[in-house]
Amino acid sequence: MSDPVVSRATRTSRIAVVVALLALIVLAAAPWWAGRADMRLMSEIFLYLSLASLWNLMAGYAGLVSVGQQAFVGFGGYMLFALTVFGGLHPIAAILLAGLLASALSVPIASLIFRLKGAYFAIGTWVVAEVFRLSFAQISALGGGSGSSLPVGIVRSLASSRSGREALTYWLALGAAAVVILSVYLFLRSQRGLALTAIRDSEVAASGLGINIWRTKLEVYVVTSALTAIIGGLIFLQKLRISPDAAFSINDWTAFVIFIVVIGGIGTLEGPIIGTIIFFALREFLADFGTIYLMVLGLVAIIVMLKAPKGVWGLVRDRFDLELFPLSYRVRLDQDRKKT
Amino acid sequence: MSALLSINGLSKSFGAVVVADETSFEVRAGEAVGILGPNGAGKTSLFNLIAGTLRPDAGRIEFADSDITETSAARRCKLGIARSFQVPQPFGGMTVFENALVGATQGADLSGREAESHALTVLQETGLLPKANVRAETLTLLERKRLEMARALSAKPTLLLLDEIAGGLTDAECGALIESIKRIHAGGTTIIWIEHVVHALLAVVQRVIVVDFGRKIAEGEPGRIMESREVKEIYLGVDPDA
Ligand SMILES: Nc1ncnc2c1ncn2[C@@H]1O[C@H](COP(=O)(O)OP(=O)(O)OP(=O)(O)O)[C@@H](O)[C@H]1O
Ligand SMILES: [Mg+2]
Numbered sequence: 001m002s003d004p005v006v007s008r009a010t011r012t013s014r015i016a017v018v019v020a021l022l023a024l025i026v027l028a029a030a031p032w033w034a035g036r037a038d039m040r041l042m043s044e045i046f047l048y049l050s051l052a053s054l055w056n057l058m059a060g061y062a063g064l065v066s067v068g069q070q071a072f073v074g075f076g077g078y079m080l081f082a083l084t085v086f087g088g089l090h091p092i093a094a095i096l097l098a099g100l101l102a103s104a105l106s107v108p109i110a111s112l113i114f115r116l117k118g119a120y121f122a123i124g125t126w127v128v129a130e131v132f133r134l135s136f137a138q139i140s141a142l143g144g145g146s147g148s149s150l151p152v153g154i155v156r157s158l159a160s161s162r163s164g165r166e167a168l169t170y171w172l173a174l175g176a177a178a179v180v181i182l183s184v185y186l187f188l189r190s191q192r193g194l195a196l197t198a199i200r201d202s203e204v205a206a207s208g209l210g211i212n213i214w215r216t217k218l219e220v221y222v223v224t225s226a227l228t229a230i231i232g233g234l235i236f237l238q239k240l241r242i243s244p245d246a247a248f249s250i251n252d253w254t255a256f257v258i259f260i261v262v263i264g265g266i267g268t269l270e271g272p273i274i275g276t277i278i279f280f281a282l283r284e285f286l287a288d289f290g291t292i293y294l295m296v297l298g299l300v301a302i303i304v305m306l307k308a309p310k311g312v313w314g315l316v317r318d319r320f321d322l323e324l325f326p327l328s329y330r331v332r333l334d335q336d337r338k339k340t
Numbered sequence: 341m342s343a344l345l346s347i348n349g350l351s352k353s354f355g356a357v358v359v360a361d362e363t364s365f366e367v368r369a370g371e372a373v374g375i376l377g378p379n380g381a382g383k384t385s386l387f388n389l390i391a392g393t394l395r396p397d398a399g400r401i402e403f404a405d406s407d408i409t410e411t412s413a414a415r416r417c418k419l420g421i422a423r424s425f426q427v428p429q430p431f432g433g434m435t436v437f438e439n440a441l442v443g444a445t446q447g448a449d450l451s452g453r454e455a456e457s458h459a460l461t462v463l464q465e466t467g468l469l470p471k472a473n474v475r476a477e478t479l480t481l482l483e484r485k486r487l488e489m490a491r492a493l494s495a496k497p498t499l500l501l502l503d504e505i506a507g508g509l510t511d512a513e514c515g516a517l518i519e520s521i522k523r524i525h526a527g528g529t530t531i532i533w534i535e536h537v538v539h540a541l542l543a544v545v546q547r548v549i550v551v552d553f554g555r556k557i558a559e560g561e562p563g564r565i566m567e568s569r570e571v572k573e574i575y576l577g578v579d580p581d582a
Contacts, residue, residue, distance in 0.1 A: 006460070085500075103509050198429070198442045199477075207412070207414045207417075208391055208414075208417060208423060209442055209443045209495055210446040212414045213414070328435060328438065330473055333469065
């Protein structure tokens with residue numbers, strides 16, 4: 001018997017790479033073919049896609065079911081304002097620095113909330129986010145409870161023309177989504193990612209096989225928090241206005257994100273992508289119906305959780321044995337080769 | 341030969357349920373030891389204590405001449421202790437091959453092709469190679485039990501803890517399992533095996549330890565132990581659960 005061969009790419013995944021690259025090129029050219037409103041919508045989609053991928057890594061893989069990531073979205077947003085207005089930094093530098101600061105901040109927060117298990121952990125993350133919201137509402141230099149707008153001079157420092165600014169913020173959102181998804185993919189594909197996937201499926205077995213659960217979770221928490229803050233900075237660079245309620249909104253930055261991940265398929269790389277598409281399709285479709293839209297979202301979430309706990313992607317994958325991102329290993333055995 | 345594992349006065353209870361009661365014993369390097377005892381005697385708990393899933397209330401565990409009583413489960417695996425779970429804990433969303441690869445990369449610290457080929461060897465040994473690409477959550481209970489053994493082996497343990505892996509097998513399957521465990525043992529791996537399928541256990545081990553209510557009630561050469569009054573009471577006489 002000759003040795004089995006181990007490989008990772010599948011035919012679907014090779015096609016997916018080509019499609020993804022083509023899509024990226026077309027999307028990058030949007031300033032030349034899309035209207036202003038379309039570009040704003042697409043930016044929002046990219047930023048939500050990023051938030052969802054990050055939350056999925058943290059909750060779906062590392063088992064850290066946080067309902068408080070708005071703490072880092074809002075922190076990133078406020079740091080953009082504070083570091084540009086008072087620190088004199090360029091907005092992009094401010095956003096990157098916000099990520100760094102968030103990672104530093106996430107370590108003491110983790111040492112506090114990692115002691116909590118299950119529902120208590122979730123509540124802990126929410127309490128932390130509320131503390132953030134109340135604290136930033138106290139800072140009068142940043143507009144206190146009513147918030148503030150990004151000064152015109154700083155907005156202009158991005159690009160002198162309005163269309164130039166819009167193109168730039170659009171590219172930043174697209175780039176952020178591409179970087180987030182690529183990083184999550186490369187991480188999951190690595191040996192550490194294999195360990196994290198094992199944690200997703202069974203913590204007790206993972207620790208029995210030599211995986212340091214606590215350290216792995218901490219790393220994931222720190223990295224996702226930092227990237228979430230960067231996305232937060234980009235979100236408020238689009239909005240140009242910030243207030244504590246908008247920055248630390250549990251609805252906007254956590255509830256919708258959880259919806260996206262659960263609908264798409266938690267604990268899979270493809271899930272957040274599918275979920276984001278479904279979420280925005282529903283939102284655009286139901287936009288005219290006002291609050292009914294939220295009720296429909298809730299209904300969809302309940303139906304999917306009952307009928308397809310692994311989300312839409314789980315259904316598709318189980319049925320067609322598909323994989324867009326080549327994470328799995330395939331062992332090619334003798335008899336397989338004879339068949340092909 | 342010196343002791344690879346030594347347990348000294350180990351105690352653990354869950355409220356009123358005593359799962360280890362000042363248990364002491366030693367296992368020498370290269371030995372194969374069987375553990376017998378009725379349901380609920382504390383056998384799996386003993387493995388949990390040795391593997392680090394459970395912390396003792398009192399007592400000491402030494403492995404390869406160092407005190408590991410306070411060592412984490414992950415660290416113990418790196419030191420050379422790997423176990424199978426009685427109630428299988430597969431990485432359900434990962435393929436069978438990936439399950440083994442986790443042990444090879446994380447437990448045995450291999451990487452790249454070396455890790456892959458070790459994982460394949462282990463699947464070959466446990467007869468799981470034809471299932472390599474199947475997601476573990478789709479396996480039957482018997483296959484999951486075999487995966488437990490494969491995954492433990494993938495970490496290249498010096499001490500292998502097997503918890504009831506022979507139940508429910510046909511005679512032929514059981515025979516194959518016995519041969520497989522004998523090969524692993526002959527390769528130099530020290531084995532502690534909890535098993536209710538006594539004839540399978542006796543085909544492999546050189547020594548048996550009998551526990552009941554967390555206490556070690558007998559220990560010694562299999563033939564003599566199986567003839568002892570304590571064991572006959574447990575296996576033929578009174579049912580402690582009744
Ligand atoms: N985490 C726990 N919390 C509370 N009680 C426990 C726990 N783990 C085990 N027990 C109890 O301890 C006793 C011993 O359990 P254990 O699993 O060690 O027995 P066992 O000898 O392996 O039994 P079996 O042959 O049925 O596998 C049982 O009564 C069980 O219910
Ligand atoms: Mg047991």
